[in-house]
Amino acid sequence: MRRFQIGPIARISAGLTALLISMALLVDMLLGVVPSQGDADHRVRKRVAENLALQMTSLLEAGDTATLDKTIQHVMARDTEIQSIGVRRSDGSTIAQHGQAEGDSSTPLPRAGSTVDHLRVPIFSDQRLWGEVEVKYARTGLRSVQAWITQPIVKMMVVFALGGFGLCYLYLRRAMQYLNPSASVPDRVRKAFDSLTDGLVIVDHQARIVLANRAFRRLHPQADAELNGQRIDALDWLLAGRAEASGLAMPWVQTLQSANPVSAQPLDVLQPDGPPTRLLVSSAPIMDSRGRSRGCLINFDDVTATHRANDELRETMTELKRSHQRIEEQNDELRRLASRDPLTNCLNRRAFFEMAGDTFETVKLDRSGLCCLMVDIDHFKQFNDRHGHAVGDQVIQVVARFLTMGLRQVDLVCRYGGEEFCVVLPGATQQVAETIAERMRVQIEERANEGLRGLQTMPITVSMGLACLTFGANSLKELIDQADQALYRSKQAGRNRVTTWERPAASACASEAKPA
Secondary structure (H helix, E strand, C coil): CCCCCCCHHHHHHHHHHHHHHHHHHHHHHHHCCCCCHHHHHHHHHHHHHHHHHHHHHHHHHHCCHHHHHHHHHHHHHHCCCEEEEEEEECCCCEEEEEECCCCCCCCCCCCCCCCCCEEEEEEEECCEEEEEEEEEECCCCCCCHHHHHCCHHHHHHHHHHHHHHHHHHHHHHHHHHHHCHHHHCCHHHHHHHHCCCCEEEEEECCCEEEEECHHHHCCCHHHHCCCCCCEHHHCHHHHCCCCHHHCCCCHHHHHHHHCCCEEEEEEEEEECCEEEEEEEEEEEEEECCCCCEEEEEEEEEECHHHHHHHHHHHHHHHHHHHHHHHHHHHHHHHHHHHHECCCCCCECHHHHHHHHHHHHHHHHHHCCCEEEEEEEECCHHHHHHHHCHHHHHHHHHHHHHHHHCCCCCCCEEEEEECCEEEEEEECCCHHHHHHHHHHHHHHHHHHHHHHHCCCCCCCCCEEEEEEEHHHCCCCHHHHHHHHHHHHHHHHHCCCCCEEECCCCCCCCCEECCCCC
C-alpha cells in the first residue's frame, strides 16, 4: 500500500497561505490594523465606570448612602468580572467599599492613570474634585481555548488559513493545467501511445518528460512513479546501466543539441531482482511550424529476448566451432594414421606415392629439380637375430629420426618397406642432394647407437642410392628404380656409403665414406 503523499499543488498552496498570514501579522504589528481584545474591554469597562460615577455623584449630592451601597452591590452582582467598587474622597477617606481586590485593599493605590483592570473615574462637586470611583476587574488574559479562539487576530488567521489555502489551491490547480506541458497532449494520443509495445517518451527542449507511455513505465519498478515534469536525465534507474566507456551522450541529449535523429544505441536497465533489460534507444526531434526544435520523441525498444537468443546462438555456434575443430583434429589424426607408418611416423607407401606423384608432375612443369634417395640399414637382419625384433624396431625408429632431422616441410620421407626408406627432395640439385645424403649417413654412423637406450649393439650404418630427375627419368617409378639401382651398387661396394646413379654406358661413380 502506498504511503499518503501531499501533492505539489497542496504544498505550494500551504506555503503561500503561510506567507499571507505572516504578512498580515507583520502589518498588524506595525500598523495595528486589527483591534486587540484588551482595547475593546478597556473601552467597555471605562464606559461602565463612567456611568456608575454619574449615578454615584447624584446619590452623594443627595446624601443617600444606602442607595449608593445597593447600587454598587447590584452592579457587582450583574458583572462577575468586577472584583471591587470603592468610593473615596479626595483626601483618601472611603465612603463606600464593596468586594475584595487582588492584593491588600488597605494599601493606597498609586496615582497612576486607569488601566484595563483598574479604572479610576473622578467625581466633581461645584467644579471641584470631590473624590473618585475606583472599579477593579479581574486580571484580563486568555483563560480558555474558547476565549483564545474568539480573539480577532486568531479569527483573522483562521480565515486567512482556510480561505487563503482554498483560493490558492483552486488557482494553482487551474494554472497548472496551462503550465503543465503534459496537458497539451490529448487523451486520445495518450491512449494510442499506451497501446504500443515499445516504450515511448516525449520530452521538451529542457529534457523534461511531457508524456511516458505504459510500456516505458513497465521497464523498471521505479518507473511507475509520477514522471511528468521530471528531467529524464534525473532518472537514476534509467542511467545506472549506461556504459561510460562508450563516450557517447545519451540519444536524446544528442538530438536536443543537434536536432538530428539518433537510432539504435544500446542501453542496459539494471533490475533489482533479475538480469538487466537490454534496450535499443532511438530519438527523433519534434519541430514547430518555424522549424525550431521543441523537444524530441524517444523510443525504447526492448530487445532482451532477442539479445538472449543471440547469446544462446553465439554459444551454440562457439560449441559447434569447437566440435568442428575436434572433428578436424580427429580427421587429421585419422589421415595421419592412414598416411603414416605407425612405427616411424614416416609416410607409408600409399600416401608417399600420392604426394610424390603430385610433386613429380609439378617439378616436370616448372623444371625446378627433383632428387630421390633410397636408404637401407646395413646388416639389419643381424640386429633381429642377435637382439630380437624389439631392438630391430628401435634401430628402424632411430634411423627414421635422423633421416627426417633437418629436412624441409616439402621433403618427403617414406618407410618403403622393412628396413628400407625413400626420401624425395623437391627443388634440390644433384650437388645439394649428395651433401644432404652424406650428412645423413655421417650422423647415423656417429650418433644412431646413442638412441638405443644403453644397449650395446653393432654399429648402425646405412647405404644410400641417389637419382635426380636430370638423369632422364620419365616417371616417379623410373626415378625410384634409378635410386634403387644406385643403392644396390652401394651395397656391392661395401655398404655405409652414398652412390649416385649413372647411365649404364657410363663408368660407375661412387663416393665412398671414411672407414667406420
